[in-house]
Amino acid sequence: MSKTVGVKDLIQKKDKLSKMKSGVEKSIPVFLFCLASISVLTTVGIVSTLVYETFLFFKDVSLIEFFTTTELKPLSPVEPKFSILPLLTGTVMTSLVAMLVAIPIGLTTAVFLSEYASPAVRKVLKPLIEVLAGIPTIVYGFFAFTFVTPLLREFIPALGATNALSPGIVMGIMIIPLVASLSEDAMNSVPNAMREGAMALGATKLEVTLRVVIPAAISGIIASFVLGISRAIGETMIVTIASGSSKNFTFDITQSMQTMTAYIVEVTSGDAASGTTAYYSLYAVAFTLFVFTLLMNMFARYISRKYREAY
Template identity: 70%
Template sequence: MGQTVNVKDIIKKNVEKNKSRKVEKIMPTILLLAASISILTTIGIVATLVVDAYKFFKGVPMREIFSTKLAPLASNPSFGMLPLINGTIITSIIAMCVAIPIGLTTAIYLSEYASESGRKALKPIMELLAGIPTIVYGFFAYSFITPLLMKMIPNLGAKNALSPGIVMGIMIIPLVASLSEDAMNAVPNAMREGALALGSTKLEVTFKVVVPAAISGIIASFVLAISRAIGETMIVVIASGSSKNFTFNITQSIQTMTAYIVEFTSGDAGSGTLGYYSLYAVGLMLFVFTLLMNLLAQYVSRRYREEY
């Protein structure tokens, strides 16, 4: 005798299938809207910066913007942006002088020399640095690193470019180390084994085979770290001071683009004034700097990537 077919059950199953199909039709639209949020936010940020920065550039001649005199609150204000650009570049260079050698050697050790248990223990400890709030780094730079440096460098000011640069470098070590290690781990073991079979030492394999093969990822990590250093705020606000002088002396106080924005958003610049619109001009320049760094990282990664 054949199995009895319940018509009600068949109808119920069809209704449930139709409901699920309706959900499947709606879901792509919902996912598209969610994905569009980041795009719309970026467009809104760029539009805000461009519109208000235009008001600044319209009222200040370009020869003044690219001068070395910055006195936005003077009776006869001047808006030379070179001191801010110079301060940002100097602190970022100091940071990379700290982060690149330490981060790269850390990545080489974790990738090529550390045991599996050692890697599992050391990497999370190193990455804890990335979870420390930047304001804590700022107080660390001002209350510990600066007094320590003042004992070694007699003419070092209480606010200077060297101390925040060093601490920024410490802060971005995990970024350089983690991305560089990932790039080196992507190199096939067959290349290492082939070099060892030809009589190369472990050190020769590391620097003549692994590092050149992973160079695109390593350089991309450097560029992204520079971008992170350029956009850092709280460390330079606390430890570098607010001197608007155009100087290459790393023992003296300087001001970066981010520190300038923080200083003026505290209420010194009245709304609608040139000083107020200068905040958006500096913000736009900072946005362009970081955008160029990220585009450079993507170009390097694609241009020199090795596919295995």
């Protein structure tokens, strides 16, 4: 008698357990879905705040003034002027300098690591170069401001204490690992048979690299350049520290220039009262920045996917 009761109890217990189990089984995916949707909410949050506040900004300032005039005086008490062009030139010039450093050095580094270096050398050099990517940007900012700028002033006496050249160069150094490792990945995925085919025809390594490997890997290489540019545009601390806050519309890289990112830092830390046009201009600039980097990232992914030669 007692035995049957025991079995019944057991069955009941098992039923209860499996009910609980199926409850857990059903609720877990829902819970995880909620967690996963946080990342979507983040994007929604970013886009909606930027769009909303930018909309408020363009109630006060016309699109024409923002994109075609050249004067930027956000905190001027008399007649504030809002043009993004000085910031755009600052961003473009510093990024240009950065890419002039990062593209040649990054690409040749990639070629060396993927085509020339022996496996042993590669194993040592590659992680060391990646260290450059792990250094916080604030450290690069310090380096640009206290070392590179004074050094450059030895050669270019006219160089300002803050200028676009020095942070541009340092930013380029920061981006080298990005360009190098992405380009190298692209080159590594070129099959060896192609290299061997060219070598069998008597090509030297350099010729193999220039005529076979690089053309075959070109989509990945260009994607790495584009991602590098996008990194340079969005970089904040190096330019904030070393490029200064001059809002003049100029292309002279020896002088101080403000980038979009540095402007955002200046206006937020300058306590532009919430609700003023200067405060909203922050979001208009950030929105421009966001759109630029987003487009470039999407473009990079598009070319690396679309024009990838599959072997």
